[in-house]
Amino acid sequence: MKEAAARAGYDGKHRVQMAVSSLTGIDEAELVTQAREGETAAFSELVRRYEGKIFRLAQHVTQNREDAEDVLQETFMKAYEHLDQFKGDSKFYTWIVRIAVNQSLMKLRRRKTDKTVSLDETIDTGEDTVVREVAAWGEDPEQRFSREELGDILGSAIESLEPLYRSVFVLRDVDELSTEETAEVLGLSVPAVKSRLLRARLQLRERLTRFFKRKGDDAFAYM
C-alpha cells in the first residue's frame, strides 16, 4: 500500500524510472551492464532493489534517521558516479554496502558527541567474551510485546553495541551476508569478523535477556 502510494507520488513528478516494470525480473549483472552503458532505467531498478536494505543498514549503523537518509543518497550517488570502477568480481550489492558502511562510519566519526566513537582496529578481540547473565527465555518471548515495543527493545540493544560490532551483526544476521562478504565489506579479516560477530551476538543476547527471560526466573533473579 505504502509502496504503491510512494510510487504514485513519485510518478507524478519524475520521469527517470519509467521502464522499470519490465526490468524487475532481470538479473543483477545484466542490470549493471546496462547501467554502465548509460541505461538510466537499469540503474533505477538497481536503486529500487536495494534502497530499503541500504536505508535500514544505514539506520542501524548511524542510529540516526537523518544521517541514514544522507548515507542512502550518498551511496547511490557514489555508485552512479563510480559505476565504471565496479569490477563485477563481487556482487553489486556487496559493493554498495561497502560504500554505505563507509559513509555511515564517517558520519559517526563526524558527529560531535561526548562519547568517543571507536572504529579502529584497537578494539580488543581477545577471549574475554563475557557472559554475565544466564537465564532461560520463555517460548516465544517476543510475543509478550507489541510490535512497537519490540522494535524499541531490539533497536536500543543494537544501539548499545560498538559501531563496528553493530555493523558486523547487521551485515551478517540482519542482511544475511556471508562471513566472507562481511569481511570484504568492512575490510576485516575473516577471524576478526567471526570474533566480533560472536561478541555482538552475546551482548545482544544479554541485553534481550532482561526483557525476555521467563517470568518465573524473574523473581529468582532479584531474590
Added chain:
Amino acid sequence: MLTCKDFLGELSDYLDETIDAELRAKLERHITECPNCWVIADTTRKTIKIYKGMESCSIPADVESRLMAALEKKIAAKQQK
C-alpha cells in the same frame, strides 16, 4: 573434554552450522551436560532469529522520493557533460 570457554568460542559457528560433524557432536554433548551453555546457546539462537524476523526493509515514501529526485538531478548533470 570441552570447557565452557571452548564451547563459547565455537558458539557462532555452531549456530551457523558451519562446523564438522565431529566438533558438532562434542559441542552437543557439552550442552547436554552443562545447563549454562545450553541456555546461552538457546537464547543466542533466539536472539539471531528475532533479529532476522525483524521489520521488513521498506523505505518511507518521503525518503524514497527525495532519493529519486537527488539521483535524477545527478543523472541529468552527468548527461549534460
